Amino acid sequence: MKKLQLLFMLLGLALPTLTFAQTKNDQAAAKQVETLERQRFEAQVKKDYTVLEKVFAEDLVYTHSNGKQNNKQEYIQSIRDGKSQYEKIDVEALNVRAYNDGKAAVVNGTITITLPPKPDGTPNLAHLKYVVVQIKDPKKGWQVVLWQSQKQPEAKS
DSSP: OOHHHHHHHHHHHHHHHHHTOOOOHHHHHHHHHHHHHHHHHHHHHHHHHHHHHHHEEEEEEEEETTTOOOOOOHHHHHHHHHSSOSSEEEEEEEEEEEEETTTEEEEEEEEEESSSOOOOOOOEEEEEEEEEEEEEETEEEEEEEEEEEEEOOOOOO
């Protein structure tokens, strides 16, 4: 118990220092990545394959909310084939933390995806919490290397 208390005390002292340790490059990177996240969602809805090819890294690991994983080629092909369809993606919350002097970023957020209607014509919505890792490549710019999402329970009316 004393060890646990000591750990919490040390974390309490260290976290404020870590929070304010962001460099100007980290702060600028966080703003860039937030903008790029929104542009990527728009590209997924519009099926803008040029943008998607650019923003996803070659070693992408894309884990859907059902646990299925895709690499870059598989994921983009799933959009082409209509297996991954997005009519609309609404960003509800978005938090970006940049690291390594603006060369890496971790994003977490909440989105609602409007999918094609269910067979009975009712709306088909997916409420997701997600985590993204982006790395800034010196030649290619910011690229998503990891996407992980989890479905959230439906809101009760």
